[in-house]
Amino acid sequence: MLYGRVRCVYSYKKIGAVVLFLFFAVLGVNLYATQDKKIQIVQVAEGEKKEPEQKLEAVQMRKKEQALLDVPLIEQLPELPRGCEVTGLAMLLQHAGVSTDKMELAKRIKRDPTVYEEQNGVIYFGHPNTGFVGDMYSFDNPGLGVYHAPIKELAEQYLPGRIIDMTGGEFSEIETSISNGKPVWIITNSRYKTLPAEEFETWQTPSGEVDITYREHSVVVTGYDADYVFFNDPLTGAKNKKVAKQDFIDAWVQMGRQAITYVQ
The missing domain is CATH 3.90.70.10 (Cysteine proteinases)
Incomplete structure (x- = not known):
């Protein structure tokens, strides 16, 4: 009986870890995408300053x-x-x-x-x-x-x-x-x-x-x-x-x- 409870707790912890991992993985992708977008905008803005001939x-x-x-x-x-x-x-x-x-x-x-x-x-x-x-x-x-x-x-x-x-x-x-x-x-x-x-x-x-x-x-x-x-x-x-x-x-x-x- 004790073995079953330990196994059950272990399973819950395992599932929680997986869910937590997925949550931060998705969050990390979103943060990366946002950061990447900001970098692109800055690059365009800097390009305009250096190259005023551009459109x-x-x-x-x-x-x-x-x-x-x-x-x-x-x-x-x-x-x-x-x-x-x-x-x-x-x-x-x-x-x-x-x-x-x-x-x-x-x-x-x-x-x-x-x-x-x-x-x-x-x-x-x-x-x-x-x-x-x-x-x-x-x-x-x-x-x-x-x-x-x-x-x-x-x-x-x-x-x-x-x-x-x-x-x-x-x-x-x-x-x-x-x-x-x-x-x-x-x-x-x-x-x-x-x-x-x-x-x-x-x-x-x-x-x-x-x-x-x-x-x-x-x-x-x-x-x-x-x-x-x-x-x-x-x-x-x-x-x-x-x-x-x-x-x-x-x-x-x-x-x-x-x-x-x-x-x-």
Whole structure:
């Protein structure tokens, strides 16, 4: 009889130990999973600090359903008839707290020195992603504008290590940036919708062929909601101008998804 009781107690202890082991095993897995998740988030955050060129990560930022920022409005006219890009950059930099203006940026932007020529119907000129092409100050001479690479290079001189080149990304990344208080400089066209093929022509440049449109334009995106995109337009002097969202996105995509912003 005593033997049976001892055996029974021993069995209960054995069962209890097994249950206790399983409980801590499961708890240990959960703790490990939680710890592993935290490590991954920290790694992403550190990567962003070390590599500001990377895309904005969802783990860092959240996109709101709508947002609208108060960004300084600067007009390009009358001084810079072709200076929408540097004027837009002046707005972006002033929003970041940098003391600069469109005329200073116009002097400092990198230029492509290629001279305009037309031979047998073929146009030879500069490449806007190499530097500003042509005359920024007057329509009396040939000219066009500048794309994101020289703008980003100039912006880095004022905010070293803080400029993000978002070119090639999705429009949702622009919305995420605005959600988190940072406006976005972009390249679009002056109609803010898809242009027909006849609005483009091909140039031969030292960097290769490039398809350009004289309707190329640059604005600073300041907000969005479900139906519209809002932006500061340096050409018309309109603050938080709104355009149908899908039309605006289509124009931006057609112009190469060019965009830059800044981080703290």
